[in-house]
């Protein structure tokens with residue numbers, strides 16, 4: 059996957075298992091029904107489509123779409139992403155060798171997609187985000203909402219998004235349905251057929267507007283339909299209902315960069331394995347600020363934990379040499395037990411566990427954690 063890069067993987071979301079909270083993979087029968095909603099009739103054979111599922115699970119839905127598009131005599135360039143290493147690993151082993159099937163193991167919020175002109179790159183987006191609340195830059199937001207908005211930003215004009223979410227999110231949250239109609243036209247909403255309706259999921263499909271415009275009334279009409287349960291189920295549709303506009307194909311350009319703008323292939327070219335060690339070595343050997351690490355203060359010998367704290371406080375400013383460095387800290391509680399004769403005293407102290415995350419040019423991420431080795435008990 060030459061041109062596709064990750065910015066960094068968000069350790070926290072992974073570590074706290076937030077990703078797992080919304081793991082409801084969609085049956086391939088549903089994916090087929092969704093794809094059957096699209097009319098490819100005006101698209102010339104051999105046209106290239108960039109398709110993606112950036113919360114890709116184990117990748118089977120995107121792989122299905124990939125094959126479906128080939129079956130229409132079109133050429134898919136597929137972009138899969140998944141934050142959990144486990145699911146990514148499965149997808150990698152199943153689909154890693156498929157031509158034009160690009161895989162990435164990254165946090166959705168830290169990846170960037172661009173072509174030579176702009177960041178609108180995907181012709182067809184599959185968006186089945188995790189469901190639930192989520193802390194985004196310190197604000198509590200719904201995942202469905204924020205994943206929708208970010209996906210829409212990456213959509214080419216006239217491209218199609220297939221968005222799956224629980225029905226109550228569109229009923230209870232007036233803003234989300236308005237956001238959808240603000241950005242998308244020719245919007246249709248269907249419920250999952252009965253046997254698949256266990257998570258009360260619906261499918262929203264629409265074409266990206268070239269210019270976003272408010273469509274509050276239409277959004278309200280659809281919200282009423284949802285409240286009154288008067289929407290069709292996917293298996294009741296039977297014919298394509300949304301034409302893929304040939305302009306979407308014209309707007310689809312090859313993806314040339316898949317990482318935050320600061321980071322390029324030139325800046326990220328070395329393998330990551332050796333980097334952490336050399337970082338530690340340089341840091342411990344250097345005692346002036348001539349180091350190419352750009353440190354401004356003299357150094358004493360530092361352990362990985364100290365370095366993580368430096369990094370976290372911004373000392374390394376993201377890029378060190380050819381790799382992207384990120385540090386962070388996690389708060390935990392250390393429980394110290396002391397025994398004097400028969401009396402056991404337990405003391406809880408708050409401790410900070412730093413970690414360092416290093417991302418190489420080929421998208422691999424190394425995470426080094428520093429914890430206190432003499433911990434007896436601790437809770438994160």
Ligand SMILES: C[S@@+](CC[C@H](N)C(=O)[O-])C[C@H]1O[C@@H](n2cnc3c(N)ncnc32)[C@H](O)[C@@H]1O
Nearest residue numbers: 077080082083084113114115141165166186188
């Ligand atoms: C509802 S499942 C969707 C799986 C599959 N795409 C499908 O349509 O059935 C959501 C997936 O998003 C992943 N995920 C959660 N948070 C993520 C994040 N911040 N970045 C990337 N993937 C994430 C979860 O691990 C999970 O595999």
